[in-house]
Amino acid sequence: MNANTKEYLAITASGEDRVGLVEQLSNQITSSGCNIEQSRMGVLGGQFALIMLVSGPWNALSKLESQLPATGEELGLTIIHKRTQAREKGEALIPYQVEVVALDHPGIVHSLAQFFSRSGINIEELETDTYHAPHTGTQMFSVHMTVGVPAKMQISTLRDNFFAYCDDLNLDAVLEPARS
The missing domain is CATH 3.30.70.260 (ACT domain)
Structure with a gap:
């Protein structure tokens, strides 16, 4: 070698x-x-x-x-x-940022991971935190992640499915292209 x-x-x-x-x-x-x-x-x-x-x-x-x-x-x-080894170049992926805020309760990360996994989307980075809401003191949970969306995926369908999913779970969410 x-x-x-x-x-x-x-x-x-x-x-x-x-x-x-x-x-x-x-x-x-x-x-x-x-x-x-x-x-x-x-x-x-x-x-x-x-x-x-x-x-x-x-x-x-x-x-x-x-x-x-x-x-x-x-x-x-x-x-x-x-x-x-260096990561192999595979299928073309478009990085998207996901931000989620909700009342803190067990299972939020698992649920989000399950949604993206079932959609064929890899989670590239994940960061979570808990904090108290400023005026009420309610325990809140925030998630910031970067996901790799396959370039062939229809983004409008993904967005619709993701926001409907978040609405069902009472999660406030943002899904947008990652900025360099």
């Missing part, structure tokens, strides 16, 4: 949140000769959670893989890694 061929490693890390985790983990990646291609990070409760796609030549990724157990131990993180 050519030492200059770009390969990929998916890494997930989680543990107690504290200042400096991103700096220390990214330093380990960079000093191994690898590059962070994509990443998502958040603090949920008191837990730090991160997922990233790292690239580099096979020898740099091998070096990083061998160092990750000790890095996890040192940083107090559970780190899982797996070799992967």
